[in-house]
Structure formats: C-alpha cells, structure tokens
Amino acid sequence: MNHDVDVVVVGAGFAGLTVARELGWMGARVAVLEGRDRIGGRTWTDTRMGEQLEMGGGWIHWMQGHVWSEVTRYKLPVAETPWPDTAHWLVGGDRRSGSAAELLERMNDGMRRSIEDCMEVFNRPYEPTAGDGWRDLDRLSVTDRLAELDLDDEAYALCDAMWSQNFNAPAATGALTQALRWGAVSNGDWQLLLDICSHWRFRDGTVSLANAIKADVTGDIQLGVHVARIDERPDGVVVTTADGREISARACVVTAPIGVLGSIEFTSALPREAQQVAADGQSSQGFKLWVRARGVDGPFIAMAPSDEPLALIQWEHAFGDGGDFTAFSFGTDARKFPVTDLETVNQYVGRLVPGIEVTDFASHDWVGDPYARQTWAMLRPNQLEGVQALATMPGRVTFAGADYAHGWCSFIDGAIESAMRAARTLRERVLYGADRY
DSSP, X not given: OXXXXXXXXXXXXXXXXXXXXXXHHTTOOEEEEESSSSSOTTOOEEEETTEEEESSXXXXXXXXXXXXXXXXXXXOOEEEOOOOSEEEEEETTEEEEEEHHHHHHHHHHHHHHHTTTHHHHTSSTTSTTSSSTTTTGGGOBHHHHHHTTOOOHHHHHHHHHHHXXXXXXXXXXXXXXXXXXXHHHTTTOHHHHHHHHHSEEETTOHHHHHHHHHHTOOSEEEESOOEEEEEEETTEEEEEETTSOEEEEEEEEEOOOGGGGGGSEESSOOOHHHHHHHHHOOSOOOEEEEEEEESOOSOEEEXXXXXXXXXXXXXXXXXXXXXXXXXXXXXXXXXXXXXXXXXXXXXXXXXTSTTOEEEEEEEOOTTTOTTTSSSSOOOOTTOHHHHHHHHTOOSSEEEOSGGGOSSSTTSHHHHHHHHHHHHHHHIIIIISSTTOO
C-alpha cells in the first residue's frame, strides 16, 4: 500500500494534538482530522456572558504530572478557583446552611470510607487492571458502596452529591472502580482529590495549552472533517471521511470519546467487551452550567443529591462593581433537567442558594454534541475491562484520550498521558523496526 501519511489522528482534542506533536517530533508524517471547526475537543474556551469561560473541562493540578509538564514546557500561567466561605446543602428536600468547613466535615467520614480500599485495589494506579482485586468490585456502583457505610441521612445525601458531581451523573450509575481509581491517583485522600478536581486552572483558558501544542504540530490539522470508516489492513490503514475521501496511512490513532465510537465503522472488530461499552455508553450524561447572578455576598458552595437538577453550584469570581458574580454548576441529567431558559435556571439554582437571582446563563449540550455524546468519561459498572481493552489494542489502530487513560482518566492529564503512550507504542510497533508489529 502507498501511504499518504504515516499516521492519521482522529480528533484534535488534547490527546490528538499531543500524539500528533510527539509523532512529528519522531519524524512521522501526520494528518489530524477533526470534525469540529475548532481544536480542543471537550475543552472549549469560549466568550459567553461578556467574559472568557470554560464550557468543558478546565481544572489541572501539579499532582497531575503529564499536564503539569506541559504547563512547565510552555510557561503557561495558572489561576485559582477560590474555596468558598459559606455553604448550603439539601437533605431530603430541606436546605441547610453553614460554613464550607462544616460542609466538608459532615461528609468527611463517608467520603473517606467510600474509597478507603482504593490503594489496595489499585496499588499501581497507572496499571489499573494489574491483578484481580478490582474484578468483583467492578459490578458495584458508588451507591452500592455508600449503602454499606451505615451513614445518617445528611452524610449520605452529601456523599451522594459529591460523587454525583464527580461523575456528572447520578452516583447510582457510576462504577465503584471509577471512584476508587480517582482515589488511588490521589493517594487515597478524598480532600486532595477535591483540590485536584476544582482548584487550579489555566489563567488564559485551556485554549492556551491547546494552541501551544498545536504550534508544535508539524503535520496537517484539518477541521470540519468527519471520519466515517477506519479500515485496518495488513499493510496499512485507510481512513474514509463522510464525503468519501480516503487517506491511507501506516497507522491510525482514534481519540474520539466512547460516546462517538458507534458512529465510526471499524472493519477490524473491536474487542467484545469494548463493543458493549460503546453500545451502552458511559455514565456522564449531565451538564456544566455557568450563571451570572446577584443577591449573594461572597464566595459560596451549594450541593444537592442526585435527584435534584443541580448537584453543585459554586461562586467563581465577582463580575464588575455592582455586586454581580459568576458561578459554575453541574447537573446530573441533561435530558431530565434541560437548561433551556432563564426562568428554569432560576428554579434550579434557587432550590440550593437562598436569595440568588440569575440574570444570565451559558452552557453547551455535550450530550447532544455529535462529537462528544457525553461529558467527561466516567464508567458504569462492568466497563473497566472493555475500556482497557481499547487502550491496549494490538495492531495498526490504537486509541488515546481521557476516556482511555490508565491514570487520570477523564482529565486533561489523562488525555496527554494516553497520547504519550500511543505515540511510543506506534513508534515501536509500526513506524520503525521494519514496519512490523
């Protein structure tokens, strides 16, 4: 087969950009095909409500070594999301209030015990399927674990709320092993996990890193190109776009999320377990919501269990001099609780925060987005084996992305980690060494 390029990369999120950069530095000819009209994937720095906002993923931390090495490489400034002073939380539909420190204390025992075996189950977090200790646990949900802890109503509601916002889905749909993996990469410390998930961000947006990596990509990045078919053959791979164009290569890296795999025809069958994951989809079917509001003094956090429209809303920063502020929020079900109009958003937010008035809002429907079909990747029970089968597939087609990461799955760090792994794998398997694998 004559090869148009050495590697076709499907997707220009952080995994796609990183693997293209790394392969280019190795001397490979690379073409990146991205369905959207922009780079960044499920991270998206956009201008809404008169300011720059992260419509998708955004937080990073120095405990996430792969992304922090990129912060260092490109000398990117970071900024803080402040920890709030006051807190509100719902228990059985009743709102309670106190300090943010009190909120943490009331959920501390339950959260600690919910992941207390994480370092035993995943004692090598970057080899998640090493050993068999995880197998029996993978059939369980997070709420199965919470039910074992004999928590009072308040502690249970708070732990359900915390895990539901982490999963961007009701905790009942989320795999216990997913929670334990996050715990393991946080050294078993749930409050460290909370800090990693929600404290530090790029000062100039995730786009600052995306553009920095893009500038180091030597290959061609083609936007607005939908990949329809990936045909793996003994001597190469042929990628067919929706408009019928064919691109031949020695190998292909697929960085599409789990939710999108069903829209691509693979002529070499995916592993059986992986096919089931692609058919079922993973758990995160919620939404991220930004609001401009007034009526509340100072930083706050509010939480609610997964049967409420919003699991979390948190003050981010003041806006202007008139008492307005910007806050972010997460809901667990984008279809059950759609974000459609200002009146609805005020109803959602008003259940959690007394006295608040929302004057504007911004959100993106990631669940309806044809190039996402989900928010960040959080697995359901019985899916870990299937996703890891994709991450370790043999042959000329390999997978990379936050969905398939070994360590910080569903984070920017995981996307970069899996891309580094994929680039080295293709170097050894296909590109060099007499084109063998």
